[in-house]
Amino acid sequence: MAGQLPSNDDSAAFAPARVWLMLPTWALIGFFLLLPVLLMLVYSFLTKEFRGGVIWEFSLESYDRFFLDRGLFGDEPPKIEWTYIGIFWRSAWQAGLATLLCLLVGFPTAWFIATRPPQTRSIWLFLVTIPYWVNLLIRTVSMKFLIRDNGPVNELLMALGVLDAPFTMINTNFAVQLGLFYSYLPFMVLPIYAAVERYNFALTEAAADLYATRWVTLWLIVIPVVRPGIIAGSILVFVPSLGAFLAPDLLGGAKNWMIGSLIEDQFKGAAGNWPFGAAVAMVLLSVVLVVLFIYARSQTRAGAR
Amino acid sequence: MQLRHRLSNTDRGGITVTSSTKAVEIVGVHKHFGAGAHKAVALDNINLDVRDNEFFTLLGPSGCGKTTLLRIIAGFESVSDGDVLLYGKRLAELAPNKRPINTVFQNYALFPHFSVAENVGFGLRMLGKSKSEIDDRVKEMLRLTQLQAMAERKPSQLSGGQQQRVALARALAPAPKLLLLDEPLSALDLKLRHQMRIELKQIQQETGITFVFVTHDQDEALSMSDRIAVMSAGKLQQVGTAEEIYEAPRNRFVADFIGETNLIDADIVGGTETHPRVRIAGGIEMDVAGVAGGARSACISIRPERITLSHDGRLPCVVDKLVYLGTDTHYHVRLGDGTPMIVRRQNGGSDATAFRPGDTAGVTFDPAAIKVLAS
Numbered sequence: 001m002a003g004q005l006p007s008n009d010d011s012a013a014f015a016p017a018r019v020w021l022m023l024p025t026w027a028l029i030g031f032f033l034l035l036p037v038l039l040m041l042v043y044s045f046l047t048k049e050f051r052g053g054v055i056w057e058f059s060l061e062s063y064d065r066f067f068l069d070r071g072l073f074g075d076e077p078p079k080i081e082w083t084y085i086g087i088f089w090r091s092a093w094q095a096g097l098a099t100l101l102c103l104l105v106g107f108p109t110a111w112f113i114a115t116r117p118p119q120t121r122s123i124w125l126f127l128v129t130i131p132y133w134v135n136l137l138i139r140t141v142s143m144k145f146l147i148r149d150n151g152p153v154n155e156l157l158m159a160l161g162v163l164d165a166p167f168t169m170i171n172t173n174f175a176v177q178l179g180l181f182y183s184y185l186p187f188m189v190l191p192i193y194a195a196v197e198r199y200n201f202a203l204t205e206a207a208a209d210l211y212a213t214r215w216v217t218l219w220l221i222v223i224p225v226v227r228p229g230i231i232a233g234s235i236l237v238f239v240p241s242l243g244a245f246l247a248p249d250l251l252g253g254a255k256n257w258m259i260g261s262l263i264e265d266q267f268k269g270a271a272g273n274w275p276f277g278a279a280v281a282m283v284l285l286s287v288v289l290v291v292l293f294i295y296a297r298s299q300t301r302a303g304a305r
Numbered sequence: 306m307q308l309r310h311r312l313s314n315t316d317r318g319g320i321t322v323t324s325s326t327k328a329v330e331i332v333g334v335h336k337h338f339g340a341g342a343h344k345a346v347a348l349d350n351i352n353l354d355v356r357d358n359e360f361f362t363l364l365g366p367s368g369c370g371k372t373t374l375l376r377i378i379a380g381f382e383s384v385s386d387g388d389v390l391l392y393g394k395r396l397a398e399l400a401p402n403k404r405p406i407n408t409v410f411q412n413y414a415l416f417p418h419f420s421v422a423e424n425v426g427f428g429l430r431m432l433g434k435s436k437s438e439i440d441d442r443v444k445e446m447l448r449l450t451q452l453q454a455m456a457e458r459k460p461s462q463l464s465g466g467q468q469q470r471v472a473l474a475r476a477l478a479p480a481p482k483l484l485l486l487d488e489p490l491s492a493l494d495l496k497l498r499h500q501m502r503i504e505l506k507q508i509q510q511e512t513g514i515t516f517v518f519v520t521h522d523q524d525e526a527l528s529m530s531d532r533i534a535v536m537s538a539g540k541l542q543q544v545g546t547a548e549e550i551y552e553a554p555r556n557r558f559v560a561d562f563i564g565e566t567n568l569i570d571a572d573i574v575g576g577t578e579t580h581p582r583v584r585i586a587g588g589i590e591m592d593v594a595g596v597a598g599g600a601r602s603a604c605i606s607i608r609p610e611r612i613t614l615s616h617d618g619r620l621p622c623v624v625d626k627l628v629y630l631g632t633d634t635h636y637h638v639r640l641g642d643g644t645p646m647i648v649r650r651q652n653g654g655s656d657a658t659a660f661r662p663g664d665t666a667g668v669t670f671d672p673a674a675i676k677v678l679a680s
Binding site: 203 | 412416
């Protein structure tokens, strides 16, 4: 049927060429996305070898270890293992809190930049991205030096007489949170900026004209209209925060591990348990996919409007 | 209308003498943007009154300050000097969301995430009205603007004309004391624009709300307004009914901006202050009405439709070219001394005498058709 149209005949003639043109994309997705994820999936079901590495033998041991204290295969009924779920939980609320803080600071920042005269906006945006010219590891280590007990922050506060003794910030959840917030703030600012820049400020005037107060206007008009930017920014902060390992490792110490630290330890550290690391990574990936799925659904619903 | 017409005859230079209720009083309003060398004057000593239940139009070219004046009334801009009163109450202390004024914005500014009904009900919702009251009022407004079938749609699913109606319904729903309209028809196509002119005027009469309408389109202003304020370069040029500003323009700008006219330099050779005798091209002298103010020369205005072109006309002329416009034809003619003039002749008349370029003819006009203008 479609072949009756000459243009379709033409495009059919180009079909092999189109396959070749698609090849780089498919190769990229295959090598750098599907293959590693599949490899992880397979590894997570293998048996641990003593010094890192794996034995090619199917095993549910890693998932069992993550979720359950007494295994499915013992004599007694299974019992939930809370250690790793606890780490996961800490990761989730640290990432959630980082997202919230980034939103609270990033939204006004983005608003401020988007409402400057067009000539000066790029300067503000440049200032926001400047820290990104420095490697994340170096920035995180610098943060460690800033907030340690005899670091400049504590010394300044003591010199000013605010504190008598150093206030311990290093190796706490607070330090991890500070690291996450600082690392990912621009990921919140930039998408919100893009949304606010497109915002029609006549809507704010229209709301005021129709008797809305400033807060009501913000809540009922501004936030819903720039919502796609807020959601994009939140995902860009939440997802990498959830899997972060630099901030918890360097600023949080051993007691404040997040899921990223746990995975890192399985592959690189003393634990050396690749199947378990792979299993934890798969659990993390599943959680991230669920979050992204919820986002995608909310987007289609917004698109249907 | 008759009463209104008579009252407005006393308007002069923005100072209105009237016995009817004043909806808006604009008293000595100045507005400038920036400071020092970059200071730009947007409004220069504006004084005018808008009467209760009036369709009032601010007319002028872009940049004349009409939108700034509208935004001052709405509360989106502050005055640099002067006062704005709404039914005798000073507006300066009231934030925009406290003023009983609603606006139809130029590009409508409809809330994209709300349905038509939610847009229309927004003002009432903000005023804390009950849900049933809002629903009733929204229904009424949608009926008034013929949007009943669109209630659940989003603004992006509507045509330009429908969006325009939603903006109007949204602004009318809270029953404001004053409705401001900022070039609401400029984004519509010609046919829809003509239809909306009639509808707007009808809605204004039905609701009895005072309208202040901003436009740069003189046809819009002439066809809808009870009174028109012509503005230019931040100054008020004339306030009056459509007929007054068309037939009796106060100055050169108004005569030129409203409709088409022939502006001709003339010498004042005698007569009195109010009835000067002027001499125009070819030495023709005539007594006309208008204020000469002691000047030796003046600019006079004659509308093209007030001039007759015939073979035995009083002032000899040569026909330069013809512009055919359907209902009528414009003859571009040149008088004996080279003064160009445009004469309008209605087409399809029984005595349609054809003139061709190069023909010699004569123009005749009644001295009463001539207005002496302040320059």
